[in-house]
Amino acid sequence: MTHRILLVEDEKWVRTALRKVIEKINLPFAVVHESSNGMEAWKWLEHSHADIVVTDIRMPVMDGLTLLKQIREKLKQTDTIIVSGHDEFAYAQQAVRLGAFDYFLKPVDTGDITECFRNWLQRYEPDPASTEAQQAENQHIRTPVDQVIHYIESHHRYDLMLAEAAALVHLNSSYFCKLFKQQKGMTFTDFLTSVRMREAVRLLEHTSLRITEIADRLGFADAAYFSNTFKKEVGASPSEYRKRLHPA
Template sequence: MYKALIVDDEKAVQIAIGKLGKWHTYHMDPPSLASNGKEGLYAMRELRPDIVFVDMQMPVMNGIEFLKSAKEEFPDAKYIVISGYDDFYYAQNSIKLGAIDYILKPIVEEELNTSIKKALHLLNPSMDFTKTEEEQSISAGEVAAIIKDYIDKNYSQNLKLSYFSDKYYFSKEYLSKIFKANYEIGIYEYVLQVRMERAKELLLDESLKIQWISDRLGYTDSNYFSKAFRNYYGITPSQFRKN
């Protein structure tokens, strides 16, 4: 995922950019924060952001000073200036110092996301924004339902949550949170629940060997399956059959 950094001392601006930017849509993590240019440089050295939003008027180190240092140290990052002043001087100097865009406060959603797309296009000219925006039109709740349906039908397969995260541009952590909120159970706990319920059904047929059931449920080691079953139900598969 691409990373962003906001260098601005105004909390309201940090919140506005954080909420109005279509971060998941553009396959980005939510932005990190710094409240002045000096903090911003430290943050860049630690985080290595791809896109940096920088205010012109800040304490300790202002935007012009920050851009001079940051552009020299991190020439590949894309810098977007944010300012409360519609001033040709600021715009001209920010462009000279390597900023790719200049947007005014208060932050307007469309202008912000246009700037983000401009930066991403410079970082990755082949990026298909039409595709990412269409895929993002599906909600996280709908993706959670897709994951649940996948587990119900493919419980014997090892679930790769990163597949759904990459496809729909939601972080794995966020999808896990939404899944649990919708179904009151964690994703991997649900995988185990489905497998164990299916195990009970298969064990009722005594013609089926436990090794075969283990393989059918996606366990390559029957001992591991037996241990998982015992931990879940309190008895082994063999004891369940006897009972």
């Protein structure tokens, strides 16, 4: 059985890129329609069916959050997945609270889409092997601290604030901070810094992204602050580290 997807995005090239990624993941999903805003999508949904609506947040006429609310109220059999930019993460969080199945950050990663759609299939078409694997994973991710770590790593949330992390697992910041230090032997801030630096090393080694682009991807508002943090943790600035990898 092939599951039907409606793509909603005001930029045509983004819709095309998303459709091509979905076609490549080798799972039983097909894009059956594309819309350039929430109103177009809703009018199509009034006489057609989609199992999943993949939608941008900021669009003219009707935005993604409004579309999500209407789907949740009137189309109980349709799930929504949000696609957002880094600067729209607060909206993406709101979307999840409103009932979105999941969300992606732009640019969309093939691995993230694959994992999300597999999770969706598991929810609606569970098989013994995948159910057993998920149960094993759930046993491993059982503490609030482990849930937050899994969330950071799976969603690439390198800029997650302590208050946001605590809210994800319904704890107050002070208690979550103490719990994290107790279970991991370091503060949440130190842990997040280590995760950021590990990802920074990977990006420096395996991509041609500029230092400012890496800093932005890791949630640093200031590239100089990123460079100073990197040098403190790694022993060399990002540019020095990259030069060592590719000496002239």
